[in-house]
Amino acid sequence: MGPCFGMKGGAAGGGYSQVVPMEDINLHFTGDIHAIELAHNLLAAMLDNHLHHSNSLRIDPRRVAWGRVIDMNDRSLRNVIVGLGGIANSLPHESTFDITVASEVMAAFCLSESIFELRERLGRMVVGYTRQRKPITAADLKAHGAMAVLLKNALKPNLVQTLENNPAIIHGGPFANIAHGCNSVIATKLAMRLSDYTVTEAGFGADLGAEKFFNIKCRKAGIQPDAVVIVATVRALKLHGGVPLEKLDTPNTEALDKGVENLKKHIENVHRFGLPVVVAINYFTNDTPEEIQFIKDKCAYLSVKIVSSDHWRQGGEGAEELAAAVIDVAENTKTDFTLLYPDSCTLWQKVGIICREIYGAVDVLADKRLRAKFQQLQESGYGELPICMAKTQYSLSTDPGLKGRPTKFDVPLRDVKVAAGAGFVVVLSGDIMTMPGLPEVPAAESLDIDENGDVVGLF
DSSP states (O other): HHHHSSSSSSSSTTTTTTSSSHHHTTTTSSSHHHHHHHHHHHHHHHHHHHHHHOOOOOOOEEEEEEEESSSSOOOSSSSEEHHHHHGGGOOEEEEEEEEEOOOOOHHHHHSSSSHHHHHHHHHHOOEEEEOOOEEEEETTOOHHHHHHHHHHHTTTTTEEEEOOOOOOOOOOOOOOSOOOOOOOOOHHHHHHHHOOOOOBOOOSSIIIHHOOOOIIIIIHHHHSSEEEEEEEEEHHHHHHHHHOOTTTTTTHHHHHHHHHHHHHHHHHHHHHOOOOEEEEOOOOOTTTTHHHHHHHHHGGGGGOEEEOHHHHHHHGGGGGGHHHHHHHHHHHHOOOOOOOOOOOOHHHHHEEEEEEIIIOOEEEEEHHHHHHHHHHHHHIIITSSEEEEESSSSSSSSTTTSSOOOOSSSSEEEEEEEETTEEEEEEEEEEOOOSSSOOOOOOOGOEEEOSSEEESOOO
């Protein structure tokens, strides 16, 4: 719900390209995210309870690694102190809040194929360390069983439909800028068994969503795609070419010439994994045929099909050309799917490969303390895990202001932590936050109930 009340909006589509019921899906829906939030916070409560009563596991309060989550953008909760008010209220210590979609529980939930695998993953989650730096897990606290109970029904995929009555499965929602950005393995494999073609999303471009889809989800689930659709808009490419928001509706091939470099990099990133690409130009009414043809001409040397798709205005009929192109590429193109790095690379090497090959960076920057944390995780047996980068979605770099295809930039790292239950190592870069804040005018101000009892203002 955080994006719905903030600025991004919901995730049910728009126009005649929607899944319904839109209001329910964007808000409470079946309670999946509520269950994830409760399971996460149950573990936090049991951890604090253990510290209060006996601390027989000898957890160092200064090394507690498990905070809390809430499905709301609330910057004031990013760093907090809990346990104030005297000896009856547990042991005071620093803590944090993340948005629920960034929870490791969400990641484990999406990567598990059964409730029993999920229970095992939950048990591996590291909640803190002793003074001797021994990791303490949810299983050590005997919390993973109760967490699995809370998630038992949420683990079942949710079947909805489009406005044209086509089936769609919605299940799980880790954001790709702060988490691994893919829906559940259960939902994907279920759809693959029930349909001739399964379309799934990996959000925020080929530098975030696609990279994590390949290197984390495909690696863990043993699956690989037959083709990749990169969705772009003329407006977004002009924005990457330096055009301000208020002038994006004005034709500007000069800006497109600069902005299309961003699209080229995303195409090259997918080709790096040995997969064919179809580019879908999501049509806006102010797009001109000349601009769309300009994009096609600029990308011609990459040998990709570029199709303008008008599904927002026309529904499925507006996406027929795109569907035909995807089928043609999937059926008639030989793939050579290759992961970006092997498990045997060190954690530091994996980060370097992602930053240089996918983002286009020159170097990776980390201070001595952070490099020591990488080394400690490597020596603790986590070295073979894949990397989950937390990075801004607004640029190929870690600077949201660097549009197009930036060059000669470095990637500054801020922190690294293991997500042992999810099975990856999270690396925070730049100023990216795992708890967003509300904008100056939040979307919540427009959300209301009308005289008929219907929700209005949700987008």
